[in-house]
Amino acid sequence: MTRNKMLSLYHPIRAEIRRHLSAAPQLAEREDWLRLAEDIGLVEGDKIVADDDAFEMLTDAVLFTPHLSQSRIIDCYAARLTDRRERAFARRLAKGVFSVWRILGRHPHGGVMVDDMLGQRKRKHLMDEGLEKSAREETLVAMRLFDAGPFLAGFGIVIPISGLDTSILREICRGGRPPDLHIVLYGHAIHGMSFAETLFQDVMLDGPLGRLQRPGAM
Amino acid sequence: MVARRAISDPAKREIKRLIEEAIVDCYDELEQTFGLFTKLEEHLA
Numbered sequence: 001m002t003r004n005k006m007l008s009l010y011h012p013i014r015a016e017i018r019r020h021l022s023a024a025p026q027l028a029e030r031e032d033w034l035r036l037a038e039d040i041g042l043v044e045g046d047k048i049v050a051d052d053d054a055f056e057m058l059t060d061a062v063l064f065t066p067h068l069s070q071s072r073i074i075d076c077y078a079a080r081l082t083d084r085r086e087r088a089f090a091r092r093l094a095k096g097v098f099s100v101w102r103i104l105g106r107h108p109h110g111g112v113m114v115d116d117m118l119g120q121r122k123r124k125h126l127m128d129e130g131l132e133k134s135a136r137e138e139t140l141v142a143m144r145l146f147d148a149g150p151f152l153a154g155f156g157i158v159i160p161i162s163g164l165d166t167s168i169l170r171e172i173c174r175g176g177r178p179p180d181l182h183i184v185l186y187g188h189a190i191h192g193m194s195f196a197e198t199l200f201q202d203v204m205l206d207g208p209l210g211r212l213q214r215p216g217a218m
Numbered sequence: 219m220v221a222r223r224a225i226s227d228p229a230k231r232e233i234k235r236l237i238e239e240a241i242v243d244c245y246d247e248l249e250q251t252f253g254l255f256t257k258l259e260e261h262l263a
């Protein structure tokens with residue numbers, strides 16, 4: 001397969017991803033947005049404060065985080081589609097996996113080869129023109145990918161992640177991947193902290209570090 | 219895993235110091251990981 005042929009498959013898929021990702025969030029209620037915005041740390045007073053990247057992360061969280069009822073907006077959206085082909089595509093999209101991916105190098109026909117650092121997917125072809133241009137070998141990124149048929153395709157924000165954070169996450173995920181991993185890493189990206197730092201923050205803030213959080217310490 | 223909270227600069231500095239303390243002398247990222255877990259376990263004990 002040539003690069004042009006690969007791109008001719010990829011571009012319509014990319015357009016379809018965008019179409020679904022702009023339509024699906026309309027099913028979310030204001031409470032969904034506020035709850036997830038609070039989890040990520042984007043609420044000031046009773047308002048959501050987010051730049052474009054942060055809002056894209058929040059949208060992903062709203063679509064892919066299970067409700068209290070255990071259903072997800074993206075699943076509800078897919079189920080409502082009446083066109084069988086569209087519904088099948090949206091269901092594939094809904095199966096997207098948020099993980100840490102290691103870039104192995106460029107694919108000869110476009111995109112890059114990746115390993116899932118938190119799972120079993122090894123040497124998979126990811127079609128992504130942005131990463132193809134910018135990512136060096138051995139780069140680690142957290143993002144959501146789904147099986148688009150001929151290749152994996154990604155959507156949402158790409159979060160650079162360190163080797164140490166990846167190592168910590170691998171150990172944590174041995175006991176099962178946390179369903180809210182994306183929320184934690186979005187929070188870490190938005191607030192400019194490493195995963196190690198957020199872990200220490202969560203565990204220690206109620207302890208000795210709590211004293212440093214008192215009013216006046218900011 | 220929990221929601222992110224705003225964190226003060228002194229707390230950030232203290233977190234960085236504790237992490238440095240936990241991973242000093244570690245040979246690689248896996249050792250550093252267990253150094254961090256040990257530090258967290260000590261705190262929780």
